[in-house]
Amino acid sequence: MNRVIHFALARPRTVIASWLLVLLVAAPFALQLEGALKAGGFSSPRGASVQAQATLEKAFHEAPNSVLVVLHDKQGKVTGQLPAARKAAERPEVSQVTDVRTHPDWVSKDGKTTFLQLSFHSDNTTVQNLVPTVRDDITAKVGHGTEVDVTGAPALDYALNVHSQQDVTRAEAIAFPVLFVVLLLVFRSVAAMVVPLALSGVTLAITQAIGYGLAKAADVNNLFVNIVSMVGLAVAVDYSLFIIKRFREELDEDRPVPEALKRTMSTVGHSVLFSGLAVAVAMSALFIPRAMSFTSIALGGLTVTVIAVAMATTLLPAVLVLLGHRINWGSLRRRKDKDSAPKKAPAAQAGRFVKRPALLLVVLVAAFAAIAYPATRLTWQVPVASATILPSDDSARIGIERIKKDIGLHAMFPVQVVLTAPDHDAQALLKATERITADAKRAPGAGEVQSVTTLGVPPQALPQTLANGGTGLPAQPRAGLAQLWAPSGHGQLATRVVVTPDSDPDSASAHHLVNHLRDKARFVDHGTVTVRIAGSTATGSDFDQLVLDSVPLVVGTVALLSLLILLLAFRSLLLPLLALAFNAMVVAASLGVLALISPDSEHSINSVTPLMLFSVMFGLSMDYMVIMISRMREMRINGGLSHQESVLGGLARTAGLVNGAAVIMVAVFASFTTAQISIVRELGISLGVAVIVDAVVIRRLVMPATLLLIGDRVWGRALGRATDSADFAAPATSSETEEEVPHVLSDTPVR
Template identity: 65%
Template sequence: MNRLTRLVISRPKAVVAAWILLLLLTAPFALQLNGVLKAGGFSDPNGEAARAQSTLTRAFHEAPNTLLVVLHDPSRPVAGQVAAARAAIPKPGVAGVADYRTHPTWLSKDGHTTFVQVGYSSSNTTVQNLVPRLRSNVAAKVGPGVQVEVTGAPALDYALNMRSAQDGIRAELIAFPVLIIVLLFVFRSVAAMAVPLVLAGVTLAITQGAGYFFATTTDLSVLFTNIVSLIGLAVSVDYSLFIIKRFREELDQGHSVPHALQRTMQTVGHSVLFSALAVIVALSALFIPRAMSFTSMALGGVSVTVVALAMSMTLLPAVLSLLGTRINWGTLPRRSATTNNSSPASTTGAARVLKRPAALLVALVAAFAACAFPITALTLQVPVASAGILPASDSTRVGIERIKQDIGLNGLFPVQIVLTASATDQAALLQAVQKVTNYARSNPEASSVQSVTTVGVPAAALPQALSSGGAGLPTGATTAIGQLWTPSGNNLVAQVVVTSRADPDTPASHHLVKDLRSQLSSLTGNQVTAQVAGATAVGLAFDDLVLRSIPLVVGAVALATFLLLLLAFRSALLPLLALAFNTMVVAASLGLLALISQNGEHVINSVTPPMLFAVMFGLSMDYMVIMIARMRECHREGATHTDAVLGGLARTAGMVNGAAVIMVAVFASFSSAQISIVRELGISLAVAVILDALVIRRFVMPAALLLIGPRAWGRPADPVQPRPDPVPDQKETVSAFAD
């Protein structure tokens, strides 16, 4: 650290020029980032549902991407507009078109709503880009009286891309003015306020430019940009706050600019380094699930933290070296302050509250437990079979909800049981199809079941009909057999299509899929492989992936945090306390989120809990390191254990509060997001930071330390000589690494 700081101080202009060059090189790619990101990512790519879908696509040549053009006319029947709508569909990439004339149930009972299904052989990205053109073409053809919406998975992906970009811009437009006010209040200097904001903007731009190159080598979700903004604004501004505040304090004590910078980087700089490492390690645990959504958020959070750390260690010291005392330019008038030379232990308001630490600790732990209690009724579910993740006014959501309300979604999102056997085992496969069909029919949640045993061919004639591909049968039976039974290489593939009575994202449909999966092995035998596909199965597979990954994510984050704190504080008790405190915060935040989510139904996105856990465990290390380090320093300077705890608390409370306000401002700005998962993360992180900074660090942690006593500081180190502090109202914060 000392060598790097000396290098930066000796060549500050070169360092600034290098970062400006890097910004100029990456900015053009940052502008192209949204064009290479993908929507979705809420599936287990290695799960049973994904493998089953691949089998269906390969065997039955199903169109990999489908759009639904919804037509609704509130004043008259809409069937007469279907032909015009079909004629307006752009032809390139179209694999097939179907409407109510071949599927009568696709026309509403009153005749005012129907839809046209368009299958595409093109890639998902290509089909996404067709959505606005398809909507405008059809709308122009059918006339102004017909409401036209385009929905389906590619349309949902397109909407997510657009909304994600809008969410990031909106959140930044909200956050930056708030940050200006907060930083002006904290620093009371225009220059000191401006530097963190400029660095934050550069951090986001460079990370987004790097994201373009990441997206060319791996699939990245649109959530990448949201997480870059969410994490990047918080850490870059906070790290700048810690360093600039300490630098100004050193200048106030009469030190030269080079000496003030070296002292700042030796102390607070090490704290920032440790805090950033904690964030990086915690977010890296999100790579464990190996799903695109988690990988994208992990990569976004890690990369923006790395960039923020690199800038804090190089660009920020270089800028401060060039500015020198001009960092105080534009200083605002200060409120009159009185000097108080009494000990912090006697002046802090927390001292009065902490007179009975045991009672306070019990009361606060009970309060956190009460906040966390709604978790017991929490349901984790990813909305892969609905547009509920989008705002109610979005065209894609309006279209799918129009179908749901007027026609019903059941036939659009069936449960598909895929049965595969060797081409020589036709009899075994047919027997398995019959057993699965009979069992599915017996399930009260199934409204209809289709298989080759239900197409009307007599059982005795069915084997021959299957061998001949339905030759000699009525056209309808031949078509049905082709859709439900086919040779594929050296295998035969059959499917049993089960339509649920409930919508695909409801608990009833989930129970149906779980029940079918649990019985397949006993129904099919060893010669037949059975898998379940369909939107509901994909959602369940992702939810199962999250549930399996949570213990691994929690274990990895907890172990890494424990080892980092053990290294920093040389105490086993402090890392254990950190784990307990963070667990309390995350549990309470999830409990409160459950209370306000989904109209009180306690349903939240599966991604939210592990993401909240990883982010909070990383970010809360800022407060832990700064406060414990200052308390520990007071103790080494000769203060009693009680005075060290309360004194360190008094000296760091202002800085922690300022940092917390910054994080809350950033996270709260994302509560306006149109995408529900981003909104959930913004709300839960804002609540978590408030609980962590104002309750855990101000009361729970000091109370626990007072009860534990001096053994909390671990192995004793050589005492340091107390140093006079000439600025009573601006106490320094010394990192544990300064030992």
């Protein structure tokens, strides 16, 4: 990597021209990213509900995708508009149109609301793209007096895609002006402010172009663009801030531009590399669940971090070589002479830390525990068959809420117990069905229950009736039998028990019903009979379980790899362990705040939020850890200062830098609290809170108090070697600092 940095310093115009060429090539692809992304991905691809749904599609020829066209007429009977709506809905992609002709209960009591179900054998993406066309065509046919809203899974996914892109555009429109002001206040120079903003824009554009290529090769969720903007703006601007601020300090020491840049990149430049590695490791852990939503987040976070680090270590130094002292162009105030500024001895900073670090630490830990406690009441639940994730004026949300209010939603999303067995074990399959049906009728939260045992066929005649396909039954029971008992291919029979919950699919009651049926199924699912649960609630439950099962692996992977990286960097075991403890405190506190402000009485949050918060925050907080500990460690090992002086002096010298970086991150995350998508708002709030807590409380209070309490042994083996070689005899010179301190750890030589 040193060779790359040296090349950027030696051939700045070549490096800048190369990046501009990459940007020109990337721009057209970046503009196409929105159309290539998919919604969904909030299901476990290996969950039992997915397998059960596949059995239903094969045995009963159920369409894999469908939308609901909701018609509402405030003035009169809406059923008069059904013929026109059906005709407008017909198209080659629609395999079946279902309405009140076969489901008389699909109309409200006042006759003003009804809906049609359009079934598609096309994939979800194809159906998503048809949603606006279907809505416009039907609206044109039924007239302006009837409101038309299209809802259902593909319509909700389509709306998520649209609003997700709008959220990113709005957040960036807010973030960039805020960053403009923040960077101007931090640098007090127009040139120093413009450079990070320009680099962050280029970083986002190139990452989005790469995202387009990834979306063409695999399914990528629309959360990709949100995480790219969130993490990309934060790391790109922060890394530029670290490097530019150090470069200006070197220039203030009257060093020539080439020497100033070499010193900057050999210290802070390597710290940026290290910080980027920590973020990349944390984001990569989200590949573990192997679900599209998490994989998309991991791809976005990993890609934008790599691009940001690459630009910070190549393009940025090349730009600074050419700018030189012009980086201070447009200064808002006269820069003070470096020798005129009053210097405050580290001992004078002692205050509360030196006097009672143990007491301060106890109070702060207790405060963190109190703030984090509400997180124990959080319910991790991905929204299913629900539009609450969308803004209230969205058509897909209006449609599903109108069905819920006027007709009833729970009947549209039944819980289905799918049973399969070999053809020759039809008797065992029937007995299992009888048992599941009886259990379902007694289950809390269950409404109507349908199976082959509820068709009215006498029990003694049922085996023969099933064997001959319902011959002799009236037309309606025979049609019902065909939808409840059928061959599923490969010598297998399939049947289902359809349970209508007495509450909405997202409710706690519906989830308890699914869990109850799964518990009962364990007593049946053995031998030749297999039992699985299908339906929206079951799919959401499987995804929630996937997340919970992945937590130990994700947390363990991030913790272990981060521990190894920090152990290699700091040559101390205590420092990496402290880093893990500090980050755990930050994540717990931010989840506690999220629980406190949750409007849901069940304190429910999207199950994606905690893992994503942990991974993103764990990586980003390493920036502060590396910058601050590196300075403290350098002062202790190479600067000839006592442990107390090193901790307090390092804190004093890096506090302003960390505060500036934190303000930038908070500004970025706060801009996403305006998002229309609820999960994006959750992430914006929780990440913003986490950064404030980390920078203001952990790094300014908890960390220095802990370091003072532990004492010299926190520096590990590096301190022993330095002591043996009498490195503390006198402050190191600049050249000695560069040789003795590992480059990845030095952010500023001791002067």
